[in-house]
Amino acid sequence: MSIRKHFFALAAVALGLCVVAPVSAHHSFAAxxxxxxxxxxxxxxxxxxxxxxxxxxxVDVKDPNGAVTNWELELGSPNGLxxxxxxxxxxxxxxxxxxxxxxxxxxxxxxNAKSVVMADGKKVFAGSSSEEGSK
Amino acid sequence: MRxxxxxxxxxxxxxxFAQAPKGSIAGAVTNPNGSQAVGVTVNARLTGSTxxxxxxxxxxxKFTLADLAPGSWDIAANVPxxxxxxxxxxxxEAGKTTALNIRLEEGTQMSTLGEDxxxxxxxxxxxxxxxxxxxxxxxxxxxxxxxWWQPVVxxxxxxxxxxxxxxxxxxxTENNRKDSPQAHCLPSAIVRARPLHxxxxxxxxxxxxxxxxxxxxxxxxxxxxxxxxxxxxxxxGDSLGHWEGDTLVIDRVNFEEAVWLDQDSxxxxxxxxxxxxxxRPDMGHLEQEITVEDPGVLAKPWTFKRVAELGPSETIRExxxxxxxxxxxxxxxx
Numbered sequence: 364m365s366i367r368k369h370f371f372a373l374a375a376v377a378l379g380l381c382v383v384a385p386v387s388a389h390h391s392f393a394a395x396x397x398x399x400x401x402x403x404x405x406x407x408x409x410x411x412x413x414x415x416x417x418x419x420x421x422v423d424v425k426d427p428n429g430a431v432t433n434w435e436l437e438l439g440s441p442n443g444l445x446x447x448x449x450x451x452x453x454x455x456x457x458x459x460x461x462x463x464x465x466x467x468x469x470x471x472x473x474x475n476a477k478s479v480v481m482a483d484g485k486k487v488f489a490g491s492s493s494e495e496g497s498k
Numbered sequence: 499m500r501x502x503x504x505x506x507x508x509x510x511x512x513x514x515f516a517q518a519p520k521g522s523i524a525g526a527v528t529n530p531n532g533s534q535a536v537g538v539t540v541n542a543r544l545t546g547s548t549x550x551x552x553x554x555x556x557x558x559x560k561f562t563l564a565d566l567a568p569g570s571w572d573i574a575a576n577v578p579x580x581x582x583x584x585x586x587x588x589x590x591e592a593g594k595t596t597a598l599n600i601r602l603e604e605g606t607q608m609s610t611l612g613e614d615x616x617x618x619x620x621x622x623x624x625x626x627x628x629x630x631x632x633x634x635x636x637x638x639x640x641x642x643x644x645x646w647w648q649p650v651v652x653x654x655x656x657x658x659x660x661x662x663x664x665x666x667x668x669x670x671t672e673n674n675r676k677d678s679p680q681a682h683c684l685p686s687a688i689v690r691a692r693p694l695h696x697x698x699x700x701x702x703x704x705x706x707x708x709x710x711x712x713x714x715x716x717x718x719x720x721x722x723x724x725x726x727x728x729x730x731x732x733x734x735g736d737s738l739g740h741w742e743g744d745t746l747v748i749d750r751v752n753f754e755e756a757v758w759l760d761q762d763s764x765x766x767x768x769x770x771x772x773x774x775x776x777x778r779p780d781m782g783h784l785e786q787e788i789t790v791e792d793p794g795v796l797a798k799p800w801t802f803k804r805v806a807e808l809g810p811s812e813t814i815r816e817x818x819x820x821x822x823x824x825x826x827x828x829x830x831x832x
Contacts, residue, residue, distance in 0.1 A: 389710065389819070390681035394674035394829040398530050398604045414822035416683065416710075418612070437825075439612020442709045442815040443693065447612065447620050464610070469828050475610040477531070488611040491620040 389416040389440065392465075396475050400466040404434050404474070408458045413441050413451035420454055420476075422462060436462055436476040438488060448492030454479065460487070519592035524562040525599040527555045527575060530609075534559035535602060538575055545570040545587060568592045575600055578618030579609055621647075621693075627782030627807040632744070635699065640744050640778045642697040642704065645812045649691050649786060649804035656800070663764050663795035670763035673831040679757060681829065683819035685733040686711050687758040688772070689788060691804060696814045704739060704746070712819040718748050725751055733757050735772070748774040759795070767794020782808045 392398070406424035418438040423431050438444060441451070454460070459482040464474035479487045523542065527535040540561050542551040551571075553561040563571075568590050575583040581603045590596055611617070625647060633641045659667070670677065680686040696707040702721040708714050716734035725736050735750040750772040759766040775787040784806040791799045 390678065390825050390829070391675040392604045392609050394676045394681065394831070395825055401531055412822060415817050416819045416821075416823055417610075417825070419822070419824070435824075437610055439610055439614075439617065440710060440817070442817065443617060443621075444612040445815065446624070446812070447617060449612075467828050468830050471828055473828060477610065477614070479611065490616040491623070 392475070395467055395469075396465040397468045398465055401463065401477075402466050402474050403461065403463050404436075405461045406434070406459070408454055408456050408460055409433060410456055411451060411454055415442075416440055418444060418451075422460060432472055434462075435471070435473045436464060436479075437473070438476055444488060447488070447490065449488050453492070454487050458482075519568070520565045521568050521590035521592055521594050521596065522562055522564045522566055523571065523573065523588060523590060523596045523598050524560070525597055526559040527561065527600040527602065528559055529602055530580065530604050535577065538577055538602075540573065540575045540600070542566065542588075543572045543574075545572050562595075566590045573598060573600075575602070577602055577615055578622075579613065579615045580604065624809070624812075625807050628810055630781035632778050632780055635701065637701060639741060640746070641699055642746065642776060642778055642784065643699045645694060645696045645809045645814060646784050646806040647809045647812070648693045649784070649806035651691075651802060651804045653801075653803040655802035657790070658797035658800070659764060660795055660797060666765045667763040670758075674829070675763060676829045676831045678763070679733075680711070681825065683712050683823050685713075685757060687760050687763075688735070688753060688766070688770075689760050689790065694809065694812055694814060695806075707814050709814040709817045712817065714817055720746075725749075729768075731755065731768075735770075742775075744777060746776045748772075748776065750774065759790070759792075765795060766792050769794045784808070 404422055404424050406422040408420055409423050410421045412419040418441050420436050420438070422434050422436060424434055425431050461480045462474070462476050463478045464476045467473040476488070478489060481487060527538045527540065529535045534557075536555055536557065536559060538555045538559070540553050540555065540563065542563050543549065544567060549567070551563050551566055553563045555561045570587045571590055572586045573584070573588050583600050583602060585598070588596060588598055633643075635641045675681065678686075686692070692708045693710055694708070698705045698707070702719070704718040704720060706716055706718065716737065718737040718739045720739045722740075723738065725738060729752040730736065731752050731754045733754045733756075736752040737748055737750045739746050739748045741747070751770070753766060753770050755768065757766070758764070759770070770790070770792040772791070773789045777785040779785060785803070786806070787801065787803050789799050789801040790796065
């Protein structure tokens with residue numbers, strides 16, 4: 364187990380004891396996404412929207428036949444992400460990423476991003492950027 | 499000889515009595531996506547008593563609550579940004595292990611990067627409330643000015659909802675809260691604790707600002723005015739404050755019908771009256787006692803308490819909700 368994983372495990376214990384209030388969202392997860400439909404997408408970022416109520420980015424994903432689909436990925440709001448040390452340039456057009464998330468219920472090419480990993484293994488928008496930088 | 503045997507038997511009985519056989523509860527906790535949840539605290543309470551036990555999940559998400567008295571136990575596990583788990587009346591038998599596997603579920607949260615468990619933990623790490631005496635204004639009143647982290651509920655109270663309110667909340671929840679005003683970039687629930695909020699105080703008013711709500715501010719008048727004779731219904735209500743010693747008492751009425759009362763999707767009626775009592779016992783803490791009176795939705799007044807920590811290095815960022823609210827097109831109900 365890495366030091367970072369240790370930290371998260373310990374932090375989770377501390378949180379369990381302190382009953383820290385959760386962050387709150389602008390809208391309900393269940394209204395838009397299906398927790399029973401996880402998805403993994405790999406491709407190149409085409410655009411970042413550092414906007415409210417949620418930041419978003421778009422990824423061109425190639426299927427085995429070479430057809431390209433542009434997927435929309437939803438993040439938290441810029442205020443929450445910036446408090447974690449991330450900025451509008453943490454992810455840029457042209458970056459190669461693998462995104463894990465949950466599919467939209469309405470069948471759109473849309474998912475909410477649970478993790479974003481760059482080609483070099485660096486995680487973006489997870490935890491805080493200072494911890495990512497120290498790994 | 500006989501006496502010795504008798505004493506030995508007596509002692510053995512006493513020891514056996516003192517060490518009445520215990521039982522345990524064991525299982526594993528998994529995340530909504532099926533991964534193992536490590537480091538989660540599982541709390542147990544002997545039903546109807548103050549006896550508690552606690553275990554933390556280890557590798558594989560596994561936990562064991564050992565040395566539990568036989569009987570009925572209530573189990574709870576809370577992970578930030580996920581729905582709280584609760585199961586009452588888990589039976590424990592002497593000398594046996596009761597199996598309990600916990601599958602955490604997504605809550606009303608978005609649970610996306612920046613609004614997930616890791617974000618909540620990273621935010622919590624930034625909490626470092628300063629110490630020192632209560633700051634005061636030039637006229638000697640406590641000064642609530644500052645940016646405050648989302649308060650932690652210290653006493654949830656016991657709201658007794660009327661059946662009509664329960665039914666509306668159920669319908670809204672079943673419909674995935676699709677029609678919540680907040681999702682439509684209107685103000686969020688009245689008593690919702692926002693991730694951060696800021697107070698700016700002067701002698702005649704207190705302004706509260708948020709950075710995840712629109713329009714993101716409301717005023718509390720401290721200048722001695724009265725509520726308007728003819729109600730002017732407002733999303734944040736009409737809020738007047740007065741001092742009782744070092745406590746600021748805020749009286750709120752005249753709420754717009756469309757605003758939801760709390761994060762559990764309850765409605766309110768035009769009889770809603772909220773009394774908030776704020777104290778700043780020291781530099782770093784803000785205590786809030788909130789009483790909700792509404793004979794239209796509650797059988798009796800509901801009082802709950804929460805405490806916020808000062809976030810001196812935090813700032814409130816602007817939140818233009820309608821800038822890019824693309825979610826509405828994709829939201830589905832029941």
